[in-house]
Amino acid sequence: MISIRNIVKQYSGHRALDDVSIEIEQGKVFGLLGPNGAGKTSLIRIINQITAPDSGEVLMNGQKLGQEHISRIGYLPEERGLYKKMEIGEQILYFAQLKGLSKADARARAKYWFEKMEITGWWNKKVEDLSKGMQQKVQFVSTVLHEPELLILDEPFTGFDPVNAELIKNEILELNKKGATIIFSTHRMESVEELCDSIALLNLSHKILDGKMKDIRNNNRTGTYILKYEGAALVPSATQPFTIVSDNEFDGGR
Amino acid sequence: MxxxxxxxxxxxxxxxxxxxxxxxxxxxxxxxxxxxxxxxxxVANQNEFGDKKTVQVVDESGMFANKLRNGNNIEYSYSTQSYAAEKAAFAKSGRTYLLHIPASLTDVQLYSEKKASALTIQNIETELSDVAQTSRLLTAGIDTAMLTKARKPISVEARQITETGEKDxxxxxxxxxxxxxxxxxxxxxxxxxxxxxxxxxxxxxxxxxxxxxxxxxxxxxxxxxxxxxxxxxxxxxxxxxxxxxxxxxxxxxxxxxxxxxxxxxxxxxxxxxxxxxxxxxxxxxxxxxxxxxxxxxxxxxxxxxxxxxxxxxxxxxxxxxxxxxxxxxxxxxxxxxxxxxxxxxxxxxxxxxxxxxxxxxxxxxxxxxxxxxxxxxxxxxxxxxxxxxxxxxxxxxxxxxxxxxxxxxxxxxxxxxxxxxxxxxxxxxxxxxxxxxxxxx
Structure with a gap:
């Protein structure tokens, strides 16, 4: 689906991406992991054609990225953005039309999604009158409304309460089931671990690891386990031989 | 597009x-x-809105007595006392200006507590020159009727000439x-x-x-x-x-x-x-x-x-x-x-x-x-x-x-x-x- 080949992106002062190559398979859920500043957002911006790489190329279904791919990608940026003073319905229609949808189509699909997200009746509300979580829902709708083949979600669960995070997660999985390829970008591994088929790990502008989730788990097994113990202090003895690696004690329970 | x-x-x-x-x-x-x-x-109604200025005139030339016209918010009054006496009493007189006109008509001075405005000075200058001019012409033997006739203003109408004709x-x-x-x-x-x-x-x-x-x-x-x-x-x-x-x-x-x-x-x-x-x-x-x-x-x-x-x-x-x-x-x-x-x-x-x-x-x-x-x-x-x-x-x-x-x-x-x-x-x-x-x- 997406082939990222030898991407280099240089900003004044530092290199954001250094010879990064990644393959993302059709219809899979892909996790782009790494700490803040690793180069995730730079890479996502390149896939979205917001910026261009200094060298290297990105192919979508074997074709070099171009204008025609814009309408086939949906992007939920980490820093969510909506016009504060614009009515929600109008805003959704505007973004959908920018992605190439006709106004009538956009309206029909927006109705469907508004019901699904349980936000019917917000159509004429202004963004500034909504809570942050509600704004996130609106933003999510505007990301998926044009039924993109590729969904790029940058930290999609931040800002949601657990109930709505679950709702969004299920919607994403459903879209994936219908054939959409998903890219999750996050610095919180545990939030996507269970969802991803494969991952790539970026650190300091380099790709340091990638592959199928299952393989990575198996290959990186060292037989080391973290054991959490509750109770009185343990002392190794001749009958119970072990070494304590870390002996953090927490008072009052876990 | x-x-x-x-x-x-x-x-x-x-x-x-x-x-x-x-x-x-x-x-x-x-x-x-x-x-x-x-x-x-x-601007048009300055007289109403502007502050009244009173000018005490000490006229040693004798040319201006009662001839300066009030206007532009300026009111003239004429002193009978000497310049030195007026000057000494000025601070307490409550008047805005003290105008000293020496007999020679040179070195005319305007005193005031605050700085005099440029417009006021200009107005007084115009008025003085006007009266002095008239007075000199009368002295030279030109009668009043003649003077009024001579003083009649001429206005200029600006017209443009272009290839297509002339116009205002x-x-x-x-x-x-x-x-x-x-x-x-x-x-x-x-x-x-x-x-x-x-x-x-x-x-x-x-x-x-x-x-x-x-x-x-x-x-x-x-x-x-x-x-x-x-x-x-x-x-x-x-x-x-x-x-x-x-x-x-x-x-x-x-x-x-x-x-x-x-x-x-x-x-x-x-x-x-x-x-x-x-x-x-x-x-x-x-x-x-x-x-x-x-x-x-x-x-x-x-x-x-x-x-x-x-x-x-x-x-x-x-x-x-x-x-x-x-x-x-x-x-x-x-x-x-x-x-x-x-x-x-x-x-x-x-x-x-x-x-x-x-x-x-x-x-x-x-x-x-x-x-x-x-x-x-x-x-x-x-x-x-x-x-x-x-x-x-x-x-x-x-x-x-x-x-x-x-x-x-x-x-x-x-x-x-x-x-x-x-x-x-x-x-x-x-x-x-x-x-x-x-x-x-």
């Missing part, structure tokens, strides 16, 4: 639909007329039109330009820009915003012009049939010498001059002037708003814009001041011509010149330069804009901005 149209639509509609747009459209002309009208009214020059109307249109261009460039800047900052701060840039090119977003807001400005101007044409036509039919000269105001008009107040006076004395102005509007090519105005507004605006967009993209919030604002506002303020004080009096001097050629100054300077008549080749050249200037500025601005809008938390310096300009993509 389709997408840029969507952006234009949004920028335009979201502003025109606001209540503030409607309020601006109707309130600004009222305010404009109000401010000019009030200014003119105050209507200098005052040209002054007023030049002045008002230059002022309007100045204000609207700033108002709509900073709207573009605020729009860019809003999109950057709320991070909407990232969503939009994943659908359209930064250049499309920038141009869509500039054109959309420009159309808002254009709509506003067309509404203003239509409104004022309707109003002035109505006023015209009213005053042309009702032109009775008002002698009092005519007399006041003669006292006015500075050009600034002359314009205000032309505008403020509607009773006797409105009809004339209405008639003379026919002699000024209204459509031509309006077309020029709209052209210079539109392209001047697009030129400046590209720079405003650049600034908006470089900063993270509005307070940071200040360091970049000066280079934008400086040429505007400079041109306005030069235009109002120099170009308007010397519309064909080489400085005026140059100012009306340089793209950053031409919208204001040219509009000041147009009512006085500008050769067609100059107008064409200036228009060409302005369009070229707009294209160049937009190109430069868009290169910086596309980088700037994605830069957060980085303090932009001029050096940094030059670097952004050089980025490849």
């Amino acid at each position: 389709n997408k840029i149209w969507l952006i234009i639509q949004r920028e335009y509609l979201s502003r025109v639909k606001k209540k503030s747009f409607l309020v601006m459209t109707f309130l600004v002309p009222v305010l404009f007329i109000g401010v000019f009208g009030l200014g003119g009214y105050l 020059a209507q200098t005052y109307v040209a002054y007023a039109i030049g002045f008002i249109s230059a002022m309007l261009i100045y204000m609207s460039l700033l108002i709509y330009g900073s709207q573009v800047m605020r729009g860019v900052i809003e999109e950057k701060v709320s991070r909407v820009v990232e969503v939009i840039i994943s659908s359209v090119k930064p250049f499309q977003l920038m141009m869509g915003k500039i054109i959309g807001i420009g159309l808002v400005g254009l709509t506003q101007f067309v509404l203003w012009i239509t409104l004022s044409l309707i109003l002035s036509t109505a006023a015209g039919t009213l005053f042309v049939h009702n032109t009775q000269p008002a002698p009092v105001q005519m007399a006041q008009m003669h006292g006015v010498t500075t050009p600034g107040t002359a314009i205000a006076a032309t505008g403020q004395a509607p009773d006797n001059n409105m009809g004339k102005i209405m008639q003379s509007l026919d002699s000024i090519p209204v459509t031509y002037t309006i077309c020029c105005f709209l052209f210079y507004f539109l392209f001047g605006y697009m030129l400046y708003s590209a720079v405003f967009a650049l600034v908006g993209s470089a900063v993270d919030n509005e307070t940071e814009t200040q360091q970049f604002m000066l280079p934008i506002t400086l040429p505007l303020v400079f041109t306005l001041i030069i235009s109002m004080n120099f170009v308007i009096h010397n519309p064909d001097s080489s400085l005026s011509v140059w100012l009306s050629m340089i793209p950053f100054t031409s919208p204001i300077a040219m509009m000041m010149r147009i009512p006085f008549g500008v050769p067609a080749w100059q107008l064409a050249l200036s228009a060409l330069f302005l369009v070229l200037g707009f294209l160049l500025t937009t190109w430069v601005a868009s290169r910086i804009y596309r980088v700037g809008i994605l830069m957060y938390g980085k303090k932009a310096s001029y050096k940094e901005i030059v670097k952004w300009f050089r980025y490849n993509e």
